[in-house]
Amino acid sequence: MIALRELTPDDAAALQRIYSPESTRFLGRRPMDAAEARKAARDAAASAIQSPRSVYVLGLDLDGDLLGIIKLHLDRPVATLSYILRVDAWGKGHATEAVRRILALGFGHLGLPEIHAKHHPDNPASGRVLLKAGFAPTGEHAGFTTYAIRPPQAAGSMPRAVLMLGLIDIHAAFNRIIGRAGPAHTAGPAAVRSRARGPTTRSG
Template identity: 40%
Template sequence: MALRSLTAADIPAVRRIYGKASVRFLGRGSMTGREAQEYVARVQRWHLADRVEQYVLGVDIGCDLVGVVKLGCRPGRHGRVSYVLREGCWGRGYATQAVRELVGFASTTAGLVSLGARHHPDNAPSGRVLAKAGFTRIGARDGVIEYSLLIDR
């Protein structure tokens, strides 16, 4: 498994990742081809910024883009983690592995000291991913379950 930048060649895979069941708890519908194209272009621009506010990385398994992880940089060297995997790739440990890799990236590349994440209460597997990656459940707020992680230096 590798985390990597998205390229224009990833547009069809990004569309599949943000399809049907994968977006159930994201508050949006399936991504169209045009939306996927615009999304990848936007992500590429973000990565070129002098100060990156959000990292978006592809989850690559054997040259197959199966998901996306995001790291939003907040004030106070804090970050917000989110992730989405293509439906056919659930339950294989890819999300846990990707989030663990993203925690390392947050510490080294982004220089963050704490992370937060959240999931919909009906998406218990997402909570298990966060727990396995070292996050601690801190409670429920605004209809979501909140987690935090202090990064060891």
């Protein structure tokens, strides 16, 4: 089972492995070099202590191995999520699990009315991840296929796992899913328990 956790500056080398040429192929960006990875890790750690928080940048962690990154952007007209996995973590269900858990954070703890996502049309694996998590296609924009999802009250098609999180006590759900207790490398919201072209999705 994966865990979602905050990033620290020590994650720079893992970030560089995640943002490889193959994983970034459909993101409209180049792979990360060492300097960019160090800056990204520092920026993610700094964003975790912002108040109010404008973005969640969480790592997908499996037994201490950082497999990918999922982001929830709150600094846009509509909240937007994106994710990227290291190539050897593709096709194992980790992206779908991470998306479902960050939806629980967004709709439960944060009370968001809607969340958007998008992916490159040549990367259908990311579209399957979003559909499994309950997103509905909304069209195309700037060369990307777009999706949206609303909370359980407004979107009856949301998967049962996320729907149930919307029905139970929000604080208990948040403490269990994005808890503040955890191992070293955990800061703020931490332990979230839990090849085709790989699961990467772009949020602009």
